[in-house]
Amino acid sequence: MNNNAQFLLVGTLLTGTLLLAACGGDSNLRAPGPGIDPDVPPPATDYDVTIRRTGEGIPHITAADFASMGYGYGYAQAEDNLCLLAEDTLTIRGLRARYLGGEGTYTIPANGAVASNIEADFFWRSLATDEAIAPLRDSSDQEVLEASRGFVDGFNRYRQEILDGQHSGRHLACRDADWLLALEEEDMYRRYFRLAVLASSSVFVDGVANAAPPDLLGELPLPLDPQEIIDQLTDLVGGVVDGVSGLLPVPLPFPLSNELPFGSNMYALAGDTTENGESILFGNPHFPWEKTERLYMTHLQVGPPDERIEIMGAALIGLPAVLIGFNDKFAWSHTVSTAFRFSFYELTLDPLDPTRYLFDGEFIDMEARDITIDVLEQDGSVRQEQRTLYHSHYGPMLEFEVSGIPILSWSPLKAYTLRDANAENDRLLNQFFRWNRAQSFEEFVDLHASVLGTPWVNTIATGPGKPAYYGDVTVVPNVPDSKVLSCATVLTPVFALLQPGVPILDGSRASCAWDTDDDAPAPGIFGPGNLPSLTRSDWVHNCNDSYWLTHPEEPLTGFAAIIGDEESARSLRTRQCIRHIQDRLDGSDGRPGTTFDMPVLQDIVLDSSLMTERLARDTILSTYCQVPLPLLGTSGPVEVAEACAVLAEWDGTHNLDARGGHIWREFWRGINPLPLELPGMWLTPFNANDPVNTPAGLNPLSPLVELAFADGVQTAIDSGFALDAPMGDIQFSGIHGSGTDEERIPVFGGEGFEGSFTIASSRGALTEQGYAVTFGNSYIQTVTWDEQGMPVAEGFVTYSQSTDPASPFFRNMTEAYADKAWIRFPYADAEINADPALQTLRLRATAP
Numbered sequence: 001m002n003n004n005a006q007f008l009l010v011g012t013l014l015t016g017t018l019l020l021a022a023c024g025g026d027s028n029l030r031a032p033g034p035g036i037d038p039d040v041p042p043p044a045t046d047y048d049v050t051i052r053r054t055g056e057g058i059p060h061i062t063a064a065d066f067a068s069m070g071y072g073y074g075y076a077q078a079e080d081n082l083c084l085l086a087e088d089t090l091t092i093r094g095l096r097a098r099y100l101g102g103e104g105t106y107t108i109p110a111n112g113a114v115a116s117n118i119e120a121d122f123f124w125r126s127l128a129t130d131e132a133i134a135p136l137r138d139s140s141d142q143e144v145l146e147a148s149r150g151f152v153d154g155f156n157r158y159r160q161e162i163l164d165g166q167h168s169g170r171h172l173a174c175r176d177a178d179w180l181l182a183l184e185e186e187d188m189y190r191r192y193f194r195l196a197v198l199a200s201s202s203v204f205v206d207g208v209a210n211a212a213p214p215d216l217l218g219e220l221p222l223p224l225d226p227q228e229i230i231d232q233l234t235d236l237v238g239g240v241v242d243g244v245s246g247l248l249p250v251p252l253p254f255p256l257s258n259e260l261p262f263g264s265n266m267y268a269l270a271g272d273t274t275e276n277g278e279s280i281l282f283g284n285p286h287f288p289w290e291k292t293e294r295l296y297m298t299h300l301q302v303g304p305p306d307e308r309i310e311i312m313g314a315a316l317i318g319l320p321a322v323l324i325g326f327n328d329k330f331a332w333s334h335t336v337s338t339a340f341r342f343s344f345y346e347l348t349l350d351p352l353d354p355t356r357y358l359f360d361g362e363f364i365d366m367e368a369r370d371i372t373i374d375v376l377e378q379d380g381s382v383r384q385e386q387r388t389l390y391h392s393h394y395g396p397m398l399e400f401e402v403s404g405i406p407i408l409s410w411s412p413l414k415a416y417t418l419r420d421a422n423a424e425n426d427r428l429l430n431q432f433f434r435w436n437r438a439q440s441f442e443e444f445v446d447l448h449a450s451v452l453g454t455p456w457v458n459t460i461a462t463g464p465g466k467p468a469y470y471g472d473v474t475v476v477p478n479v480p481d482s483k484v485l486s487c488a489t490v491l492t493p494v495f496a497l498l499q500p501g502v503p504i505l506d507g508s509r510a511s512c513a514w515d516t517d518d519d520a521p522a523p524g525i526f527g528p529g530n531l532p533s534l535t536r537s538d539w540v541h542n543c544n545d546s547y548w549l550t551h552p553e554e555p556l557t558g559f560a561a562i563i564g565d566e567e568s569a570r571s572l573r574t575r576q577c578i579r580h581i582q583d584r585l586d587g588s589d590g591r592p593g594t595t596f597d598m599p600v601l602q603d604i605v606l607d608s609s610l611m612t613e614r615l616a617r618d619t620i621l622s623t624y625c626q627v628p629l630p631l632l633g634t635s636g637p638v639e640v641a642e643a644c645a646v647l648a649e650w651d652g653t654h655n656l657d658a659r660g661g662h663i664w665r666e667f668w669r670g671i672n673p674l675p676l677e678l679p680g681m682w683l684t685p686f687n688a689n690d691p692v693n694t695p696a697g698l699n700p701l702s703p704l705v706e707l708a709f710a711d712g713v714q715t716a717i718d719s720g721f722a723l724d725a726p727m728g729d730i731q732f733s734g735i736h737g738s739g740t741d742e743e744r745i746p747v748f749g750g751e752g753f754e755g756s757f758t759i760a761s762s763r764g765a766l767t768e769q770g771y772a773v774t775f776g777n778s779y780i781q782t783v784t785w786d787e788q789g790m791p792v793a794e795g796f797v798t799y800s801q802s803t804d805p806a807s808p809f810f811r812n813m814t815e816a817y818a819d820k821a822w823i824r825f826p827y828a829d830a831e832i833n834a835d836p837a838l839q840t841l842r843l844r845a846t847a848p
Contacts, residue, residue: 046847047071047150055837056816056823057801057809060299066143067847069302070150070320071157074183075843077296078158080802080809081317083174085155088292088318089181092190094125098374098382099179109288109775110262111203118385119209121373124194126208126389126396127201129369132423133189136196139426143433147320148188153847155183170806191318192429196422198293199456200341204418207398207408211389213354214412226490232405262287263544264335265577265605265757268460268468272538273585275597279462280784282601283324283333286752286759287778289735289799292317295324295779297797299827300436311436312827314779314797321432324779326791327827330441330466331783334457338501338546338564339476341456342420343514344408345394345507346489354412355390358508366390366397394419394507407494417507419514421477421525427453441466445535448473449528452521458542464785470540470550471533472563478515478526479503480560487512501561531563532556543577543757545570552578552692567688569676569695572755576611578692580604580757598782598794605780606820608748611755612668613652616698620667621648623700624709633710643713646724654750654758656728656818663723665754666715666766670708672753681705719766731760734772735799736811745814747773777817781825793825 049063049072059076063069077085090096096106096117106120107113115123137145159182161167162175174180194202201208264285271277287293295314300322302309313325324333350356356363372386390397395418400408408416422428431453438444441463448459454474461469484492487505495504505512519527532547534540540550546564547556557566570578583589584596584604591600625644630637643663650660676695677686681704683697698705716723721730728746737743750756759776780795796817801809816823826832 047845050842053839054835062301067146067150070147071154073320074151074154078155082171084803086180094121097121102375110293113205115205122209123205125371128190135426137189144429151320152183201420207400208396211397211399265543266333267541268462269539270468275595281331284780289774326783330444330463332461335542337458341422343503345417347415347507360510392417421475422455425475464789468540469535472547473531476526543574545574569686572611573752576755576757608654608758619698631710638710638714640713655748659724663716667709667712668754720768731771734774794822
């Protein structure tokens with residue numbers, strides 16, 4: 001392939017290139033190869049793409065067609081994230097244990113799944129089969145097929161350059177590894193499938209990989225009585241919430257419960273709310289800073305100039321499209337939806353054969369899948385391991401437990417299986433590729449409903465002079481509340497406690513299959529007429545709670561419980577999210593005026609203030625801090641006087657110079673496990689008629705609150721950090737080095753459980769190392785339009801574009817983010833070409 005490639009060097013950048021080379025950097029520029037005259041047109045090629053990188057590391061990809069766009073996209077992502085993509089290829093092929101060892105761990109930070117490499121391989125070999133991905137490939141638009149093929153070849157080109165010894169010093173984690181495998185086209189569709197089931201099947205990696213029928217000749221496991229399960233679950237939290245567990249649902253360690261492992265904030269502000277009458281969009285996914293759920297920013301220009309398709313924004317690693325972005329016609333963003341994408345089915349088994357189950361009066365066989373994987377041992381040898389995993393006609397069999405309590409177990413009489421709507425979603429890539437090609441805001445909104453391929457995210461959108469749109473128009477199993485009742489099983493009350501909204505249905509009756517709406521594009525899902533959406537002339541938002549309070553003055557109600565909850569307490573982050581807008585529009589936020597413009601919006605979304613500080617600091621200072629005696633903590637008396645003095649002077653934020661916020665965070669970490677509607681915790685309980693402001697008035701007489709405050713102060717003391725240490729000394733990027741002050745990049749922001757809008761999460765309590773942030777604000781975009789209708793966009797990729805420490809784009813945006821130095825996203829060609837740090841690479845190649 002290299003012999004057919006021609007690299008064209010932009011002459012005006014030669015000096016900059018030489019300087020970069022002299023400093024040891026990888027300029028991404030190459031001179032024409034021997035014997036190639038840059039003035040002579042090259043022969044016809046399959047791929048023709050130019051990649052212009054502006055100074056912050058954004059690749060602006062200009063391509064003749066979608067295949068060439070994919071080629072440039074694959075090459076650019078490999079430049080920045082070669083090892084990350086290579087590891088994901090092992091995952092989706094079920095080869096982790098073969099190359100990374102059976103004792104290694106597989107984690108999906110976005111959904112909280114943790115399993116061994118062996119379990120991961122069995123899981124993905126069982127689910128991401130040729131038969132499973134074929135509908136996704138066969139139903140995809142031609143543009144998807146071409147871009148996917150191009151991505152493979154572009155990635156493989158860069159990989160081959162690495163194998164040939166080019167790009168010295170880059171990608172040291174994998175450049176010499178035997179697991180740096182070439183991509184194949186099928187890998188792309190397996191990756192798409194993996195992302196489709198991110199909020200559903202892949203939560204249960206271990207439960208699917210280890211599900212096995214009982215041995216009828218051995219000791220037979222018996223399922224727990226449902227009431228016994230409920231008693232054990234309530235005992236699990238009884239020590240924390242003694243005496244109230246029977247009064248209301250208590251948070252339990254069920255996947256996707258409580259604060260989502262992945263989330264987001266977003267606003268669409270229409271002209272009624274802005275200073276100049278032009279719409280503004282803010283999008284900010286909260287995603288992991290590690291692994292393949294990182295977002296990668298790019299700018300795509302496809303086709304001839306007079307017919308150009310143009311879009312800019314971000315996508316998850318390995319997808320040759322823009323998933324969140326903007327152009328001159330519209331902008332959009334996403335947040336993770338509360339809707340569940342799956343249901344469980346209870347199967348009644350043949351007493352003589354636990355791999356046969358009753359369906360409409362007859363016993364039918366499960367499908368047995370014999371899977372063999374290779375496992376690398378510590379001594380370098382490779383052994384094989386074999387399992388037989390089973391599928392019902394609904395989907396994979398699984399077993400599941402919560403903190404050692406068996407919930408879904410495979411006994412001689414009953415077993416459980418999973419049906420996943422997104423495992424059947426063959427419209428996923430078409431949704432985003434058609435959005436990328438949409439010619440108007442109105443077409444964008446229409447495509448949301450007509451394709452209905454959005455897998456697990458809410459969507460907001462607006463455009464120049466356009467209203468604010470919201471929709472949870474996503475792939476949701478068509479399980480109305482009436483079906484949950486008519487198809488109930490003995491475990492239905494267990495799931496009402498464990499995770500309200502998740503259906504568990506009787507799998508022995510065809511009548512308990514999912515319904516299909518007349519306006520649905522596929523069987524088994526709700527159509528857009530039964531999914532929530534809202535368009536307004538002022539604003540809409542979502543911060544990961546359900547659709548109900550998209551706008552408090554126009555609540556959305558009457559939808560199935562599987563989609564989301566209504567008239568219930570909102571999270572502290574959602575309340576902060578709404579109050580940001582309300583306080584701005586009524587002038588009570590301390591800023592001049594009562595409307596939004598870009599600078600005001602940017603100041604608000606990064607201000608690192610906390611809803612809990614607003615609700616409770618005065619209470620703490622006026623009660624516990626006035627008591628001259630120690631408070632009783634879990635480990636004994638705790639002196640709180642010094643902490644109180646610091647909290648009295650604290651500015652109430654988690655900005656880098658804010659002192660004392662870590663005390664408050666650890667206090668609230670102790671309250672976090674408690675339900676928002678816990679009786680006695682708040683003096684003013686939740687009121688559905690005032691959901692933004694209730695519950696309120698933290699009750700200082702609650703022993704749970706007092707204990708949490710004492711323990712929080714003790715944790716802060718035990719960490720070794722001064723109680724008045726600034727957050728910038730405590731909290732830092734967990735992926736950019738943590739050994740020395742020079743390596744660390746300080747990070748502002750807080751946790752969702754504190755009611756922080758600006759998210760920086762270390763996923764654990766304060767230690768002597770501080771808070772190492774590995775999750776939170778990720779891709780941030782603020783977008784409006786100028787008088788000519790061109791997009792004006794600024795933001796960040798908070799963890800930067802590259803995962804390679806040798807890349808110039810490994811930490812540059814993170815450092816800008818730490819300084820709140822908003823980065824302009826250059827969209828117009830003139831602005832791109834005027835960048836003094838511009839690097840340009842043209843790739844031409846014949847497909848192999």
